[in-house]
Amino acid sequence: MRRQIWPYRRPSAETLSADTWQLIIDEGPTDLPASLPHWDYRTNLSLSRQITIDMDLLRSEVRLPSDAKVQVAVIWTASGSNLRQSAGAVAIHREGRQKADLEVQLPGELLGGTVTLRTLLTVADPGTVEDPLAPRLSGSILWSDEHKVRLQGDAPQFPIAIVDFSRTTFPDNASWHLELGTQLESATMGTLLLYINERSKPTVQAFQRAAAPRAVDKVILDAVYADVARLMVEAALHHPDFTDESAFDEDSLGETFQNLIHSLFPGRTVADLRQLREHSPHRLSTQIQAAVGVFQES
Template sequence: MPGAQLGGTLTLDTQLVLAGFRASDAIAAPRRGGSILWTRRRSLRLQGDAPQFPIAVVDFESTHLPAESAWHVQLSGDLNTATMGAVLLLVNQQKKSIVTAFQNAASPRPIDRVYLSAAYADIARSMIEHALADLDFELENDYPEESLGATLQNLLATFFPNVSVQNLRLRREQSPNLFATEVQAAVGIFEEA
């Protein structure tokens, strides 16, 4: 089947149906053949439909990035830009174990989980730092759905519920290292490893 036809949402309807007539004295018992006894609907997003984090594997030696880095989170555009166009994770192709971890992300080995957890925490920290550095960013602002601003709002609401942007900015300014550690704790680094 062509890949273009595999995108979208697959909806599976499962039904338990009475095969034929059944005599019963119970008032609520099904009697007619074809009566639906149970039903369940499940929807599954297929590869082409579900949002995915944009990742590119590149040789850091051919870029301005430090050649020994494992990855780099690139954030660009304003807060109304679509997240998929504003965020890019660059993975250093020279770091084979990291590349393999991302390739195995759907079914990671124990070592892959460690690498992915570290990357996840660093990506979250980078995105939170980006939000706090942009003085136009506020939790109360109305950003388009799936925009960078909306994604950052969701990220902060997930990891720092009921904490104002001003409070987070102040904590970050007063002690950047402690704030980075707070992000690690909020993200739950290595909990899945």
């Protein structure tokens, strides 16, 4: 196991305590889960967390002078969009036990895939450092941890657009439409687009409440995801270059197809499913419905 050697003193575990990340929803805060299976690109992530620091012990252990300042910062990265940004920082410069209340909001349109939240305690201003083992540079990391959350769980990742179908070529009274590309090497985010008809108020409201759906929202989301899963599985099996041995880049359409099929049909081969599609497409559709678990109790 590789061990990082730091060129300055770092605090012990007793110096700091970190609460779990909280997801802020209409009903109030709740522990941030490992995945958000009904998240969509129109949903921002509102998060909060509290970090408690014993500043007296920190200064003693790290040998920081009394005029030094530290801060707690949050940086997020999203594998789906390949973006990395700061979510803000809280400065701490007083003595005794201090609390840093972190409140961040991550814009949904910039996210996708797995979001990694990295919380860091860093030196904001080293002050008049005299000890040779004390951190001497602003930005020196004293402590950090990470929390990962998978957006949409094992479901496919793609953006969602709410539009008036009367202004498109889609039927006016349809509730949704999946636009699906054909290039397996293309990025999923640029290849898939789920259109929601803004005239279908129940469907729009279901996706707006996707982070914490009501019972009626869950029914609608299940129906949409079952339909989307069916279209994506059929598209994958229709593509001659899609096989069990195919290797695709991370977050590509081909990888998304593979992840979806492995999730829905663990242990079954693409060749087996392709044969089922050719000889009994209606049975394949029913098996996809069962695998998705549409309208089943969670």
